[in-house]
Amino acid sequence: MHPSASSPPHTDPTAAVESVLTAELARRRAEVVAIDHRLDGDVDRLIGYISAGGKRLRPQFLCWGFLAAHPEAERFTAGDRLPPGVLQAAAALELIQACALIHDDIIDRSDTRRGKPSIHRSVQKLHADHGWSGDAEHYGLSSALLLGDLALAWADDLFLDGFEQLGGPAGALSAWRAMRTEVLAGQLLDLRITADRSGDPEVAADDAMVVNRYKTAAYTVERPLHLGAALGGASPATVTALREYGAVIGVGFQLRDDLLGVFGDPAATGKPAGGDLIEGKRTVLLAMARAALRDRPELLAELDAGIGSDLLPAQVDRLTDLVAATTAPAEIETRISSLFDAGTRALAGRDEQGVPVVHPIAADNLLRLARAATVRDR
Amino acid sequence: MHPSASSPPHTDPTAAVESVLTAELARRRAEVVAIDHRLDGDVDRLIGYISAGGKRLRPQFLCWGFLAAHPEAERFTAGDRLPPGVLQAAAALELIQACALIHDDIIDRSDTRRGKPSIHRSVQKLHADHGWSGDAEHYGLSSALLLGDLALAWADDLFLDGFEQLGGPAGALSAWRAMRTEVLAGQLLDLRITADRSGDPEVAADDAMVVNRYKTAAYTVERPLHLGAALGGASPATVTALREYGAVIGVGFQLRDDLLGVFGDPAATGKPAGGDLIEGKRTVLLAMARAALRDRPELLAELDAGIGSDLLPAQVDRLTDLVAATTAPAEIETRISSLFDAGTRALAGRDEQGVPVVHPIAADNLLRLARAATVRDR
Numbered sequence: 006m007h008p009s010a011s012s013p014p015h016t017d018p019t020a021a022v023e024s025v026l027t028a029e030l031a032r033r034r035a036e037v038v039a040i041d042h043r044l045d046g047d048v049d050r051l052i053g054y055i056s057a058g059g060k061r062l063r064p065q066f067l068c069w070g071f072l073a074a075h076p077e078a079e080r081f082t083a084g085d086r087l088p089p090g091v092l093q094a095a096a097a098l099e100l101i102q103a104c105a106l107i108h109d110d111i112i113d114r115s116d117t118r119r120g121k122p123s124i125h126r127s128v129q130k131l132h133a134d135h136g137w138s139g140d141a142e143h144y145g146l147s148s149a150l151l152l153g154d155l156a157l158a159w160a161d162d163l164f165l166d167g168f169e170q171l172g173g174p175a176g177a178l179s180a181w182r183a184m185r186t187e188v189l190a191g192q193l194l195d196l197r198i199t200a201d202r203s204g205d206p207e208v209a210a211d212d213a214m215v216v217n218r219y220k221t222a223a224y225t226v227e228r229p230l231h232l233g234a235a236l237g238g239a240s241p242a243t244v245t246a247l248r249e250y251g252a253v254i255g256v257g258f259q260l261r262d263d264l265l266g267v268f269g270d271p272a273a274t275g276k277p278a279g280g281d282l283i284e285g286k287r288t289v290l291l292a293m294a295r296a297a298l299r300d301r302p303e304l305l306a307e308l309d310a311g312i313g314s315d316l317l318p319a320q321v322d323r324l325t326d327l328v329a330a331t332t333a334p335a336e337i338e339t340r341i342s343s344l345f346d347a348g349t350r351a352l353a354g355r356d357e358q359g360v361p362v363v364h365p366i367a368a369d370n371l372l373r374l375a376r377a378a379t380v381r382d383r
Numbered sequence: 384m385h386p387s388a389s390s391p392p393h394t395d396p397t398a399a400v401e402s403v404l405t406a407e408l409a410r411r412r413a414e415v416v417a418i419d420h421r422l423d424g425d426v427d428r429l430i431g432y433i434s435a436g437g438k439r440l441r442p443q444f445l446c447w448g449f450l451a452a453h454p455e456a457e458r459f460t461a462g463d464r465l466p467p468g469v470l471q472a473a474a475a476l477e478l479i480q481a482c483a484l485i486h487d488d489i490i491d492r493s494d495t496r497r498g499k500p501s502i503h504r505s506v507q508k509l510h511a512d513h514g515w516s517g518d519a520e521h522y523g524l525s526s527a528l529l530l531g532d533l534a535l536a537w538a539d540d541l542f543l544d545g546f547e548q549l550g551g552p553a554g555a556l557s558a559w560r561a562m563r564t565e566v567l568a569g570q571l572l573d574l575r576i577t578a579d580r581s582g583d584p585e586v587a588a589d590d591a592m593v594v595n596r597y598k599t600a601a602y603t604v605e606r607p608l609h610l611g612a613a614l615g616g617a618s619p620a621t622v623t624a625l626r627e628y629g630a631v632i633g634v635g636f637q638l639r640d641d642l643l644g645v646f647g648d649p650a651a652t653g654k655p656a657g658g659d660l661i662e663g664k665r666t667v668l669l670a671m672a673r674a675a676l677r678d679r680p681e682l683l684a685e686l687d688a689g690i691g692s693d694l695l696p697a698q699v700d701r702l703t704d705l706v707a708a709t710t711a712p713a714e715i716e717t718r719i720s721s722l723f724d725a726g727t728r729a730l731a732g733r734d735e736q737g738v739p740v741v742h743p744i745a746a747d748n749l750l751r752l753a754r755a756a757t758v759r760d761r
Binding site for chain 2: 033036037040041043044047104108111112114132135137138139143144146147148150151152153154155157158159161162165178182185186187189190191192193194196197199200201202215219285313
């Protein structure tokens, strides 16, 4: 029987992931520089990008997935280090995420990432500053493409090291493989539905949900938890509960992001105001706003014409107001709440012996993460 | 003692690689289409690209590496199928090569590959033909980037399946990992030396040789042979002999390519006449031509000004003649011959018992491949 644990953990079990990641990157740096010392700048740029951070959400989910079925989960929140294999697998998720973000920034033509220049832009600047020959912008894109590829290859290596350290537990490798295909397929589909827009808002909302499911929910929450649980040898009941939680909370994350992408404060999000409107992202929020404007064809036409075009700040404000005046934001808030509730229920199950299928320490922390990422204020 | 085998094999041991590759791609297609049926076009485009071919050089080297130390190598050239794990590992090399080519075509802004539109161009055309919204060219690039990523991830999966099928033989996994880092580092270095040109032709020739070593020799010949040998449990002496052969013959391949890139017949190479001059590729040939023109500063300046610029056909002819008139082409031919001789010697070693370290059937076939790829007429 698991003890109850409603107080927060003393130690974040993912803190050690950072040192494993740092050590791995140092080893990789030496490997690359041994090939040619002039590659030091490239690899340092990649390392700087990975080290600078983000919320390390995926490693956190992996670690809590591992602890969800661990009979002594308390030990690890009281200060014990997670097994090295778990830390390696968690760190691997940050490497794959580096590839995803670097390549995404190329695709989205983003100038910045986490408030700093995106990799392709910073390499472009290097090229321009040195007055090298050729097209600086294309040089930046090409270098970023290859650095993303390196991160993807290294992610695989590190995950496999962790997996083998743990004795190759059943189900973990297939979850890793599924995750990689899912995130790339989700991105391909996102490209496609953004380009090949359906006029029908209902279809557009369904499309956006499929993208959310694979590009965000599976990749960010469900599969990291699944990986952690499989690496910990969790029972099918635990895996199912975690995946259910992950699938719904992951969609909740994305819906919160949809709202922030239109209404978020640039100071808090690090992205321009109304960024999704400018980029022309096909979100569930925008599909619902379009549906709500069905009986106001002149406003719908204005919204459709504006999304994804070169918008002046006043036009962004106008479109933002247009979306805000629909029922869509409130509907999205309601959906987020019910997804949060469904996630909470998924974690609350017990087996025939009355034992929680997810250890209360893990459940508490997963709900804390869900709350942090889905609540209105952040 | 190995029997002598100077006659060519009855069956190409790599023929079965093709059917493994086809089956794997069919399985992957189903996986992707299950995520969303609209991805069928994307995945079919990738499959078509991989299936259309090329010479399957890397799988051939892997298979001959495996047979180099096999006591019954004859069986496999007489019709027996190689073990499934070997075929999977060999097929994985074609998947990684698909990623390398697709991403290379983005970097080189190539319109064609093997006489057909490159992936990014064919997706660009799809976008334009359907009148989808957004920038068709960037859409093509983005899709190609993600399809290359998929091929890279799938390559890892397939290699690992083969490796595990064969019981995880020592050294094979580390050779695979090294190969991936080497090819990407070689490409990054290639970008860098193309942009940051050294004025000194000696330095430029050395730089081009480092790129050849990692981007071509290691990736195309040395590591595939190393992988095959390690998968077959070859002795250190066999691995060393094969890697020596691979390193020199791989450079020979690239030097032949350098010559074809300037003097090749477009009908035979599938590339425009003087392609390397137009692209501004920093080859050993061009570095040597520049060195040879050191005492003709007006000609050197003309060559330097022309390489990598938008050249008219008459200008290409003029630069081609300029390079042809130097001692560089003959020097490169001499180098290729001596590399071929060194490769031949590397395969001819015997152990203390007088047994060839590379099985004669494998050695004969490797020399056949080397000849095909380095001889003047092709």
